[in-house]
Amino acid sequence: MSTTAIETTTFRCIEWADETVKLIDQTRLPTEEVWLELHDYRDVIEAIKSLRVRGAPAIGVAGAYALVLAAQEFVNEPDFTHRLSISADEIADARPTGANLAWAIRRMTALVQSIDSPKQVIEKLTAESLLIQREDEEANRRIGQFGADLLSNGSSVLTHCNTGALATGGYGTAFGVIHTAWSQGKVKHVYATETRPLLQGARLTAWELVRAGIDTTLLPDSAAGMIMCQGIIHAVITGADRIAANGDTANKIGTYTLAVLAKEQGIPFYIAAPTTTIDMSLPSGEQIVIEQRNPDEVTHLRGSRIAAAGVSVYNAAFDVTPAELIAGIITERGVSKKPHTKSLKTLMERADG
Amino acid sequence: MSTTAIETTTFRCIEWADETVKLIDQTRLPTEEVWLELHDYRDVIEAIKSLRVRGAPAIGVAGAYALVLAAQEFVNEPDFTHRLSISADEIADARPTGANLAWAIRRMTALVQSIDSPKQVIEKLTAESLLIQREDEEANRRIGQFGADLLSNGSSVLTHCNTGALATGGYGTAFGVIHTAWSQGKVKHVYATETRPLLQGARLTAWELVRAGIDTTLLPDSAAGMIMCQGIIHAVITGADRIAANGDTANKIGTYTLAVLAKEQGIPFYIAAPTTTIDMSLPSGEQIVIEQRNPDEVTHLRGSRIAAAGVSVYNAAFDVTPAELIAGIITERGVSKKPHTKSLKTLMERADG
Numbered sequence: 012m013s014t015t016a017i018e019t020t021t022f023r024c025i026e027w028a029d030e031t032v033k034l035i036d037q038t039r040l041p042t043e044e045v046w047l048e049l050h051d052y053r054d055v056i057e058a059i060k061s062l063r064v065r066g067a068p069a070i071g072v073a074g075a076y077a078l079v080l081a082a083q084e085f086v087n088e089p090d091f092t093h094r095l096s097i098s099a100d101e102i103a104d105a106r107p108t109g110a111n112l113a114w115a116i117r118r119m120t121a122l123v124q125s126i127d128s129p130k131q132v133i134e135k136l137t138a139e140s141l142l143i144q145r146e147d148e149e150a151n152r153r154i155g156q157f158g159a160d161l162l163s164n165g166s167s168v169l170t171h172c173n174t175g176a177l178a179t180g181g182y183g184t185a186f187g188v189i190h191t192a193w194s195q196g197k198v199k200h201v202y203a204t205e206t207r208p209l210l211q212g213a214r215l216t217a218w219e220l221v222r223a224g225i226d227t228t229l230l231p232d233s234a235a236g237m238i239m240c241q242g243i244i245h246a247v248i249t250g251a252d253r254i255a256a257n258g259d260t261a262n263k264i265g266t267y268t269l270a271v272l273a274k275e276q277g278i279p280f281y282i283a284a285p286t287t288t289i290d291m292s293l294p295s296g297e298q299i300v301i302e303q304r305n306p307d308e309v310t311h312l313r314g315s316r317i318a319a320a321g322v323s324v325y326n327a328a329f330d331v332t333p334a335e336l337i338a339g340i341i342t343e344r345g346v347s348k349k350p351h352t353k354s355l356k357t358l359m360e361r362a363d364g
Numbered sequence: 365m366s367t368t369a370i371e372t373t374t375f376r377c378i379e380w381a382d383e384t385v386k387l388i389d390q391t392r393l394p395t396e397e398v399w400l401e402l403h404d405y406r407d408v409i410e411a412i413k414s415l416r417v418r419g420a421p422a423i424g425v426a427g428a429y430a431l432v433l434a435a436q437e438f439v440n441e442p443d444f445t446h447r448l449s450i451s452a453d454e455i456a457d458a459r460p461t462g463a464n465l466a467w468a469i470r471r472m473t474a475l476v477q478s479i480d481s482p483k484q485v486i487e488k489l490t491a492e493s494l495l496i497q498r499e500d501e502e503a504n505r506r507i508g509q510f511g512a513d514l515l516s517n518g519s520s521v522l523t524h525c526n527t528g529a530l531a532t533g534g535y536g537t538a539f540g541v542i543h544t545a546w547s548q549g550k551v552k553h554v555y556a557t558e559t560r561p562l563l564q565g566a567r568l569t570a571w572e573l574v575r576a577g578i579d580t581t582l583l584p585d586s587a588a589g590m591i592m593c594q595g596i597i598h599a600v601i602t603g604a605d606r607i608a609a610n611g612d613t614a615n616k617i618g619t620y621t622l623a624v625l626a627k628e629q630g631i632p633f634y635i636a637a638p639t640t641t642i643d644m645s646l647p648s649g650e651q652i653v654i655e656q657r658n659p660d661e662v663t664h665l666r667g668s669r670i671a672a673a674g675v676s677v678y679n680a681a682f683d684v685t686p687a688e689l690i691a692g693i694i695t696e697r698g699v700s701k702k703p704h705t706k707s708l709k710t711l712m713e714r715a716d717g
Binding site: 040041042202203205206207208210213214215217218220221226227228229230231232233234235236237238240263264265267268271272274275309310312313315316317318319320321323324325326327330331 | 393557558560571574585589663674684
């Protein structure tokens with residue numbers, strides 16, 4: 012299977028090629044496009060932890076490829092299966108909040124059977140990891156269509172963080188909806204929050220939107236309320252890192268705020284995510300572990316201090332938006348509507364078309 | 365009158381001394397404490413426009429001192445009064461949204477009588493500008509007490525932007541409430557938003573809070589929703605740049621968002637501002653002119669690009685919080701409660717104690 016045959020026209024942030032993981036270093040964007048070639052699964056873990064690759068679905072793909080690298084490394088070890096299992100746990104632990112990483116590692120490790128030779132395992136894992144990326148991109152194209160169907164002609168939408176090709180196996184989730192709806196003339200303008208502290212909106216989403224030729228306005232996170240007051244936003248669409256069985260959704264810090272503002276202004280608030288982001292083992296958002304990140308992300312920018320010395324910092328990477336604030340959860344199997352507990356259950360039980 | 369005799373123990377961001385305006389360059393904080401000595405009123409206008417001095421009450425004080433500099437410059441001109449009047453208009457136009465600048469210039473120019481000699485005008489204006497600063501600081505101390513009375517023991521409060529000595533004639537508005545309540549043991553912890561794009565919270569409020577020994581946590585603006593979800597915030601208190609007769613309040617972009625989040629979480633939201641910030645000539649917030657600032661403030665930080673090239677930017681300096689979201693407007697004459705139209709009218713008609 013060729014790694015580039017599926018969609019040569021679409022930008023991807025991560026590729027499996029020549030038995031290595033190639034990924035664009037997102038911490039260097041938008042000023043530099045630096046591609047990394049990673050041969051060691053530990054380097055992929057580092058890339059995930061330091062956000063060189065980020066976005067729950069893209070992390071899932073990266074984790075899958077990392078496991079192939081681990082299998083390659085241990086191919087001649089007598090305790091191959093044991094060492095592979097340990098590396099699988101290490102990879103799955105790289106970031107706790109996103110659902111797709113643990114899901115991808117579970118899917119990969121479930122393939123390993125005791126009768127397989129290490130080489131057979133490598134073949135299986137390689138094929139499966141490529142399939143995970145391809146399926147994610149295909150799911151996003153379906154999400155794009157389901158999402159576009161929810162929008163009226165001439166809509167302006169507000170989005171948060173980055174959910175494009177940089178965040179996924181390809182095409183994007185909320186970004187995919189915007190892209191599909193733009194190509195159909197349904198979206199006429201996009202408002203993108205800059206998404207502090209790591210500025211994924213300013214650095215990555217704006218970069219992808221400008222690349223795609225989509226009319227875009229960037230705003231500080233704090234300006235979302237003012238923009239939404241003006242009656243010019245017709246929908247808010249974000250991605251998700253983990254969705255509980257009742258529809259409560261963990262996503263980039265600030266998502267909950269946008270959902271509350273949308274409620275106040277009577278604007279529909281949508282989540283766009285593949286079903287791999289849905290964690291039916293969690294009854295509600297209360298069980299979602301929220302990752303706390305380094306205070307330096309808030310107090311420093313590119314190594315330079317921007318906050319007063321001596322101050323404590325709150326730097327949760329995610330927040331949880333209650334299901335009742337979410338008008339629809341757009342998946343590749345259709346759109347979950349309120350009450351989400353029932354609707355998500357139906358979606359998850361439905362065989363994928 | 366000595367410029368430092370009133371409150372030698374209190375930090376002030378601006379002083380009139382030796383016939384010049386001395387002010388701390390707030391664009392250099394927190395990494396550098398640089399004091400500027402300005403001899404030309406045009407330099408004060410530049411300092412206001414470029415936010416070397418900012419905060420509606422501090423801008424009012426700076427504008428008053430600027431007018432004294434103009435009077436000094438034109439003292440020997442035959443058309444002294446005319447030139448002073450033109451410079452007064454230039455100063456008043458330096459920033460459009462804050463109420464205090466126009467108020468201070470009106471108060472100053474109202475003193476100028478046709479029978480006065482230029483030297484008499486300078487004497488009057490000098491005395492009046494010093495009085496404006498002293499009165500503002502004294503008003504803030506009363507605001508601090510009225511505000512502290514609203515808080516329960518052991519409160520944690522969330523604040524936005526900078527409202528301390530750096531934003532006012534001295535002591536601070538919302539910051540003054542926090543300072544008084546902290547000294548009384550009523551506030552046990554302060555959460556300060558970083559306040560993008562210009563990071564007044566991270567740079568200035570955190571600097572003042574750390575200086576004052578007040579336990580503080582800094583957070584990205586987008587994290588306010590998550591913090592308020594956790595049941596640990598007992599009040600939100602911000603300053604104001606202009607308050608309309610019905611209580612609608614223009615303040616730093618992001619204030620409206622905090623007010624909506626507070627409503628969602630049942631947390632009281634307060635504005636703290638001297639009555640000089642209240643503009644009874646405006647029936648509501650709809651008439652408030654909102655200043656749009658340079659896109660570079662969002663796309664660049666310290667001269668370095670942080671956003672993708674080619675993207676448009678929305679950079680309103682302020683938003684307007686509707687009066688119905690404001691539990692109380694804390695002034696030096698007491699606290700306006702809902703309905704604010706009636707309560708503000710009563711406050712404004714009350715002779716100052």
